Amino acid sequence: MSQEIDIMKEEHIDEIGDNHIGDVTRTPLREDAFELSDQEKIDKIQGNVLEIMQTLGLDLTDDSLRGTPKRVAKAFVNELFGGLNPKNKPKLSTFENNYKYNEMLVEKNIVVYSTCEHHLLPIIGRAHVAYISKGTVVGLSKMNRIVDHFSKRPQVQERLTRQIVKALQEALGTKDVACIIDAKHLCVNSRGVKDIDSSTVTAEFGGAFKNVDKQKEFRDYIKLETKF
Secondary structure: OHHHHHHHHHHHHHHHOOOOOOOOOOOOOOOOOOOOOHHHHHHHHHHHHHHHHHHOOOOOOOOOOOOHHHHHHHHHHHHHOHHHOHHHOOOOOEEEOOOOOOOEEEEEEEEEEEEEOOOOOEEEEEEEEEEEOOOEEEOHHHHHHHHHHHHOOEEOHHHHHHHHHHHHHHHHOOOOEEEEEEEEEHHHHOOOOOOOOOOEEEEEEOHHHHOHHHHHHHHHHHHOOOOO
8 A cells, every 4th residue: 555655656746747836935854954964964975876876787896986976975965955054054244335326236147056956957047136225235246155055955946036035135124136047957958858958037026126117127237248
């Protein structure tokens, strides 16, 4: 009976496929997610990767493959999924808007390197973030860092877009924050339909950015060509 239930669960997951719900900002984590230290996680993942590679029939005595399980484990914990750990979240120090700049501020073309949570394949693209000050401002590099932090998780692009906006809204004390992400998903580009040209665009508009004129202004800024 339990085997039949497991099969039903697998069929349900396959049926859902990419028809996920992207309207929540919370990354799904268990309550015990941080009971193991980073090193304990690396040690455990290393053994799991080794088992996967052995199952695939790879010769782990080969010089090129011998260190792969450890390299993958360290990359998972310290780099690719380092954004899961709250201690790694950048501090978004804010400052008074002494220069009274009350127009839109846009940080565009922020590189996004993330990982699709359905197939653990890369998501690569660009994020464009904007806000209108309500009395405080944040350092420009902090906007890049917050994008990088939330990207370093197993993700769906809808959630990533909303997490970036929410984090900046909380730091700046304003709803007037927006984010647009345009990215390629290798789960689409390199497997399945293997459509190498398609990309995914998501947007989250808060506060004043719900106004279509503000959205157009934001998009126009994104289109500007930066010359040096």
